[in-house]
């Protein structure tokens with residue numbers, strides 16, 4: 001069953017400084033029950049606004065939202081269900097545990113708002129604390145706890161209402177990298193135990209890749225691509241998605257008769273273009289760790305620079321007008337200035353004119 005459905009959801013904001021900005025533009029999405037789904041995108045692309053509309057904190061400019069098959073926001077029918085009646089758990093970036101309340105009272109708060117009987121509150125808080133490894137700490141105040149423990153209070157407070165949907169907006173961004181890793185694991189564990197559907201908002205690609213069953217990449221209010229982490233990483237449909245998920249090289253080439261020629265050195269073939277590619281300018285996109293650098297076969301060039309990193313060696317090499325990064329394990333090392341050959345197994349190909357898309361997007365947003 002689809003647990004969360006967004007149909008043509010649009011949100012515009014009007015401010016004196018910027019005029020009207022389309023924060024979310026005709027957004028369509030279906031998230032299945034029990035799925036962990038991430039929104040990924042750069043700052044200002046509309047992730048939080050979308051989440052806030054699902055939560056009911058933000059009105060829609062147009063479109064509809066359904067949770068568990070029930071209409072919760074339908075603009076043209078004036079349907080609006082307030083946040084507390086949407087059956088959601090939420091954890092936000094500034095996780096806002098109340099410093100003047102002990103752990104028990106923090107976690108019990110949503111149930112007290114719902115005026116649940118005392119005995120039920122005690123039972124449910126105890127269960128939530130146990131699942132978040134906070135049992136026995138009921139009387140402790142948040143100020144005496146670490147960031148990770150405080151984050152657990154926020155999680156316990158979210159799961160105590162038995163939500164069908166959990167909205168997580170950059171919930172780990174205040175934590176150090178090791179704790180982030182642990183908390184990711186805790187969230188997945190809680191999801192398994194409680195079976196809720198997650199929408200996870202982040203601008204951290206590795207976090208989204210590690211947590212999600214499916215995810216989408218947004219840019220300037222628009223969904224660029226939706227799919228599993230692997231689909232998006234291996235088959236990014238445009239240059240933006242390619243560069244947002246992992247590291248990218250973009251090589252300017254000119255296609256002629258199925259061959260990709262160097263820009264800046266038009267007599268040299270870099271690689272074969274896919275069958276049927278029309279003549280003209282294109283971008284050949286590669287990941288630095290997929291380029292085969294060797295001493296015998298491929299496009300001949302020289303090492304401009306070599307940099308040692310912990311897990312790999314990075315070389316900078318010239319291909320036509322572009323400098324590419326190549327990353328390989330620490331063996332068969334090349335020296336700076338040494339001749340080398342490059343092979344590009346399965347590059348992606350994008351239109352060269354996509355380059356101007358950033359300005360275009362910016363223009364489109366101010367109407």
Ligand SMILES: Nc1ncnc2c1ncn2[C@@H]1O[C@H](COP(=O)(O)OP(=O)(O)OP(=O)(O)O)[C@@H](O)[C@H]1O
Pocket residue numbers: 013014015021022023041042043044045046047048049050203
């Ligand atoms: N209350 C508001 N009034 C005016 N403009 C707003 C408001 N809230 C958001 N915006 C604008 O809407 C756009 C999307 O913002 P949003 O916070 O959804 O982005 P985001 O992807 O969550 O960014 P971040 O990762 O930085 O949190 C931005 O251009 C932002 O300036």
